[in-house]
Each structure stands twice: as structure tokens, then as C-alpha cells.
């Protein structure tokens with residue numbers, strides 16, 4: 001039985017919605033993008049949502065908007081996908097990598113130790129869909145002595161008066177960060193990825209959630225950022241396409257990172273039925289939990305804690321006392337059963353580019369320990385119970401061989 005790792009969820013409704021966009025006479029940013037933004041807003045309870053063409057481009061734009069520059073520092077976990085740090089570098093600042101906790105997420109104590117007067121932002125990452133401890137992180141940046149360290153250098157930073165918290169919520173659309181509150185509104189800014197392997201997808205895409213407090217106006221900010229995502233052109237292509245609407249101006253240094261309607265159409269039907277899709281992901285997660293909880297070598301992934309609940313994006317199984325070599329060998333065994341698994345993540349300091357920048361994995365012992373024993377199992381709504389059972393058996397027999 002062949003089990004792919006993470007195929008996109010494409011049913012007839014998705015196809016119909018895309019065909020509708022194609023036949024409408026308008027294929028780039030327009031009504032479908034607006035509808036998707038509204039659906040994500042409604043689903044998450046976020047104040048404003050702006051869709052762009054990827055998580056990465058959205059994060060670069062938000063850091064540019066915030067005004068980071070050379071010499072500034074942005075704190076990120078070492079244990080994440082490379083985009084988290086690359087966005088910081090593209091925006092012109094230095095990623096300061098810190099270690100993680102046992103739940104895979106950035107350690108709040110490590111953040112505290114890394115804060116300097118150059119720190120302009122923190123990017124926590126909800127690894128596998130399990131939200132970070134945002135109450136602790138938001139309390140930290142609001143502590144009087146941490147606020148006193150903050151050196152505002154732009155008008156926005158002046159108005160804000162503290163370190164910005166931008167959640168890399170690439171995995172956590174649909175997670176609960178507190179009882180009754182979905183992720184998206186837990187930090188100043190949160191960005192979801194709508195990439196092909198994520199829970200809700202537009203093939204490529206990102207959704208920026210705005211939750212800034214006074215004196216910022218999120219609705220006005222939405223308009224400003226929307227323009228910024230369209231080269232800071234005062235009129236978008238939709239308005240310009242109307243008769244007589246040709247004249248425009250360019251009023252700032254923008255980027256070209258808008259989402260197209262054909263892409264938005266893919267995600268639109270998915271988010272409309274997302275509650276059901278989440279239930280199916282949870283079913284798979286529970287089946288794995290039930291099976292592996294019988295073995296004391298298996299460390300189950302974080303699921304729920306103090307009102308926080310995962311979005312069931314990844315099933316990140318860890319194996320007690322395993323070495324990297326044994327983990328790699330167990331993956332080879334599982335692959336022989338035609339089950340595709342993955343590892344989330346190779347910590348950034350282990351990747352050539354970041355090594356060249358001077359980062360060293362020895363400085364991140366927890367990140368390395370999480371990585372070396374981790375295997376991500378397939379988890380998506382289309383998996384049948386028989387298929388999940390097949391994956392479980394493939395893992396169990398591989399473990400018996402390798403241990």
C-alpha cells in the first residue's frame with residue numbers, strides 16, 4: 001500500500017470554485033481573495049486578514065513595514081523551517097537563534113536571555129500546529145524592564161514602544177491558543193502559510209493576521225499593506241481595468257506579492273469546510289496516539305495543554321534514546337513499506353548556509369535532541385482508518401528491526 005506524505009485536499013468543490021474563477025473573466029487579486037480573507041477572519045476571529053503569495057514574502061513585508069534594518073536583531077527558534085530566518089535576513093536584520101523546549105517550540109526563557117537593546121521583533125513558531133505559550137511571551141515583551149531596553153528608531157516603533165511579536169503560524173491555522181480562541185489573534189501579527197503541504201492550501205499563499213493595539217488602526221493598516229503588496233501603486237489592476245480608471249501613482253517602496261483569485265479559489269472551499277477537515281486530522285492523530293501510547297519507547301507529540309490545542313498539522317513522533325543514525329535507519333525501513341514520512345525539522349544551524357553564517361548546532365542541544373529522534377507520520381483528512389493502521393504497523397515493525 002503506497003501512502004504519500006501530504007497530498008493536497010482537492011475535491012469537486014475545490015475544482016468547481018477554481019473553474020468559477022477561471023470563467024469569471026478575472027483571475028488575479030479580486031473577489032475570491034477578498035472572500036478568502038473574510039473566511040479566515042471569521043474562522044480565526046482575527047481583526048484583519050491580508051492574503052499574499054506566500055508566508056515568506058508576507059513576513060519580509062511585515063518586517064520591512066516594521067522598519068528593521070542592518071544591526072537590528074530578530075529572535076527566532078533554531079528549530080524551524082529556514083524561511084523563518086531567511087525572511088529576517090531579506091528584511092535586512094540578523095536572526096538571533098535560540099533553543100527550544102520539550103514541546104518543540106521556542107523556549108521563553110531562551111528568548112529572555114537573548115533580548116538586547118537591538119532586539120526589534122520575536123518570531124515564535126507553532127511547530128506542528130501546537131501553539132507556543134503566548135501568554136508568557138506577551139507578558140515578557142510587556143515587562144517594564146524589557147520595554148525599557150527597547151530602542152525605537154522608526155515612527156511605527158515609536159508608537160508601539162516595545163518589541164513586536166510576529167507569530168510564524170505556518171502550521172497552526174485552526175489551533176486553539178486559549179480556550180475558545182483560535183490562533184491568529186494571539187500576537188501583534190500572525191502569518192499562516194497556505195502552501196501546498198499546509199492544512200489549508202492555495203497551492204502557494206500566505207495570510208497575514210493583524211491584531212495591533214491602539215494607536216494603530218488595523219483596518220487602515222490593511223489598506224496600507226494591501227497597497228504595499230502591490231508595488232505601493234495607488235490603484236490595483238481591478239480598479240484600473242474599469243473604463244476611464246487608468247491614472248495611478250506609486251507612493252512608496254512596495255513589493256509585488258499579492259495573491260491571485262485562481263489561487264484563493266482553492267483555499268476558499270477548504271476553509272469553508274475546515275471544521276470537518278480538522279475532525280478528520282484529529283481522528284488520524286488519535287489513532288496514532290492510541291497505538292503508540294502502548295509502547296514506552298514512543299514519545300507522543302504535544303496535543304493539548306492549558307487550553308491550547310494543536311491544529312493537527314504534523315504527527316511528530318519521537319523515539320526515546322534514539323540516535324540520528326537509528327532514526328535515519330527506521331525511516332529507510334518504513335520507506336520499504338512504501339510509507340512516506342518526513343523529519344520536521346533539520347535545525348537551521350545544521351544547514352550549510354546557516355553554518356556559513358556562523359551558527360553552530362552545539363549551541364542548541366534541545367533542538368538537536370528533538371530533531372535526532374523525530375519522525376513525522378502522514379496525517380491528512382483523506383487517510384482511511386485502514387491506511388492509518390498500515391502506517392502504524394510499518395512503524396512498529398521498523399522499530400523492532402532497528403532497535
Ligand SMILES: *Cc1c(COP(=O)(O)O)cnc(C)c1O
Pocket residue numbers: 053054055056057080081083084125168170171193194195204205206
Ligand atoms: C511552510 C513554512 C513556512 C514558509 O511558508 P511559505 O508559504 O512556503 O513561504 C514558514 N515557516 C514554517 C514553520 C513553515 O513550515
